[in-house]
Amino acid sequence: MAKQETVQLIIGHRYANESDKAVVACNDYLRMGINRSLKRLSVHDGDLSGKKPNLRSLERWSTEFNWQDRAKAYDAQLEQAKNDALAARRREVFEEGLALDFERVIKLKELAKDLEEQIKEIDDDHPHKRPNVWVRDVKQIGAGEYAEQVEIYRYNSALISDYRGVLDDLAKETGGRKQKQEHVHKGDRSAPIVIDSPALEQAAKELQQWREEQCQMLLNWRNAMPTLPTSPTTLD
Structure with missing residues (x-):
C-alpha cells in the first residue's frame, strides 16, 4: 500500500504533532497577506475541505505552531523575491543594449x-x-x-x-569633448578629478x-x- 503524502507547509518546518488540517489552515493564513487575521480565516474559502475549523481551533494552532513567526518569514520571502525580480529587471535595462x-x-x-x-x-x-x-x-x-x-x-x-x-x-x-571637471574639496584646497586613459x-x-x-x-x-x-x- 502506497504511503500517503503529507501536506507541506509553504514555509518553515512542520511539527510532529501538527495535523494536515492545521497545516492547510496555516498555508491559507499565510497566503492572505499582510492584512491576514484569524477571524477572517475562520470564514475564508481556502484549501480547507469539509468542515471549517472554528476560530478557537485557529487561535490554538496559531499559538502552538508559531504562525506569527511563519507569517513574518513568508512576507520577508515574498518581499525578497520582488526585490530580486526588480534588481534583475534593472540589470537588464542598465547593463544591456543602448545603456x-x-x-x-x-x-x-x-x-x-x-x-x-x-x-x-x-x-x-x-x-x-x-x-x-x-x-x-x-x-x-x-x-x-x-x-x-x-x-x-x-x-x-x-x-x-x-x-x-x-x-x-x-x-x-x-x-573627444572636454567635460566639465568636478572638484573634491578638502579643507581650503580642491583637487580636480582626472581620468587618465591613454x-x-x-x-x-x-x-x-x-x-x-x-x-x-x-x-x-x-x-x-x-x-x-x-x-x-x-x-x-
Whole structure:
C-alpha cells in the first residue's frame, strides 16, 4: 500500500504533532497577506475541505505552531523575491543594449555611415553631381505678367547638420569633448578629478581628426555655390 503524502507547509518546518488540517489552515493564513487575521480565516474559502475549523481551533494552532513567526518569514520571502525580480529587471535595462556606451557608439557609427552615404551619393545627370547635398527647387522672379520661374539648387543644410550632430555625439561618447571637471574639496584646497586613459585619449584624437576632415569636406562643398541659370534673352 502506497504511503500517503503529507501536506507541506509553504514555509518553515512542520511539527510532529501538527495535523494536515492545521497545516492547510496555516498555508491559507499565510497566503492572505499582510492584512491576514484569524477571524477572517475562520470564514475564508481556502484549501480547507469539509468542515471549517472554528476560530478557537485557529487561535490554538496559531499559538502552538508559531504562525506569527511563519507569517513574518513568508512576507520577508515574498518581499525578497520582488526585490530580486526588480534588481534583475534593472540589470537588464542598465547593463544591456543602448545603456552600454559601446552599443551607443555602434549605433551612432551606423547612423553616421548612412548619412555619409546619402551625402556622397552621385548622380551624373545632376548639375552638381550630389543630388542630396544640392536639392532642386524652383524660385519665382518678378511679379504679375513679368513673373517667371527659374530652377535653382539649394544647399541641404538639414542633412549636413544631422551628419555633424552625429559626429559630435560620437566625439562625446568616446571622450573627444572636454567635460566639465568636478572638484573634491578638502579643507581650503580642491583637487580636480582626472581620468587618465591613454588608449581613450588616442581614440578621441583620431576621431577628432577624422571629424575635422569630414567637416572640411562639407565646407568645401558648401563654398562651391552653384550659379543661377539665366533666362534666355529674346531679341525684339
